[in-house]
Amino acid sequence: MRRRHLATLALGLVPGLPLAPAATHAQGIADRPLTLFAAASLQDALRALEPAWRAAAPGNRPLRFSFAASSSLARQIEQGAPADLFLxxxxxxxxxxxxxxxILPETRVSPLGNALALIAPADSPAAPLALGRGTDLAALLGAQGRLAVGDPxxxxVGLYARAALTWMGQWEALQPRLARAESVRAGLLLVERGEAPLGIVYATxxxxxxxxxxxxxxxxxxxxPVSYPFAVTTRAAQDPAARALLAWLAGPPAAAAWQRFGFTVRAP
Structure with missing residues (x-):
């Protein structure tokens, strides 16, 4: 009995508990959801795509999402956050x-595009217009209004907006009047609430x-060009399901859904 007890301890097991089959690393991976760190502008489409992914094959694992500005997500991944895919x-x-x-460079693809839009609250008297170099956004903002946008x-989205405002010759004038938001959806919310008379977001x-x-x-x-690169992270290098999900999201099965939400689907 003494020898059996010592052998149990040597194996790192607890006396009195039943022995369980050893779980392999592959089994551990297969049991967990796939975690996607994705730009905030992708959230509606990705949530709509998840049921189709689960139904596409019996073994497809559930998805877990973390949505925020791409900059915030990239820094979280750098600090060790457990992402399988970065979008x-x-x-x-x-x-x-x-x-x-x-990231695994061989998995990197850029399947989606978007456009940059100027928005106002739904009840705003502002009328649609053709944006160009001569458009006076400061006048549209009024004396006290601020322009909601992701932090440039x-x-x-803020970086794209800065480029557009610079092209229009209005960056210097409008920079002090920006309502800087932590993501495109946070900027959208400022306009929805009427806290900003204008905002710059993606068309989607x-x-x-x-x-x-x-x-x-x-x-x-x-x-x-507004471009959405996708890639598998090095954390998921040994997980074939991560590559399968990426191929599915960037391929024909998901194309119609992306288009339905207003994204431009690029040819592979």
Whole structure:
């Protein structure tokens, strides 16, 4: 009996508890949901896509989402947050993780595009307009109004907005009047609540809300193309399900859903 007790302790087992089969690393991976760190602008489409993913094959695992600005998510991944896939709203933040060897470069794809929109509260008297170099956004804001936008210091929509306002020759005048938000959805909320008379968001976010109206689309030449790169993280390097999910999200099965939510689906 003494020898049996010592053998049990040597194996790291607790006396009195039944012995269980050893769980392999692969089994541990297969038991957990796949975690997606995704740009805030993707949340409606991804939540709608999850049931289709689960139904696509019997073994497809549930999805867990973390939505925020791409900059915030990239830094969380850098600090060790457990993401299997990173879905960014711009290329530079994917580059940030690539430079730190935190994504698998061979999995990186950029399947989606978007447009940049100027919005106002739904009950605003502002009328739709063609945005161009001569558009006076300061006049549209009024004497005290602020322009809601993701923080141009790091949030992708804010970086696109800064480029567009610079192209229009209005960045210097409008910079002090920005209501800087932590993500595109936070900026949208400021306009929905009437706390800002105007905002700059993605066209898909404008379409998702009944509390705002779209006044115009910024010309494509006014800013870098809005691009959504996706990649598997190094954490999921040994998890084939992560690669399968990425291929599914970036491929034909998901294309119609992305388009339904207003995204541009790029040819592979």
């Amino acid at each position: 960014s709203a711009d290329e530079p933040w994917m580059d940030y993780l690539a430079e730190r060897k935190l 210091a790091h949030v992708p 976010d404008a379409a998702a809300s009944q509390k705002v109206k779209r006044l115009g689309i910024f010309p494509a030449e006014s800013h870098p």
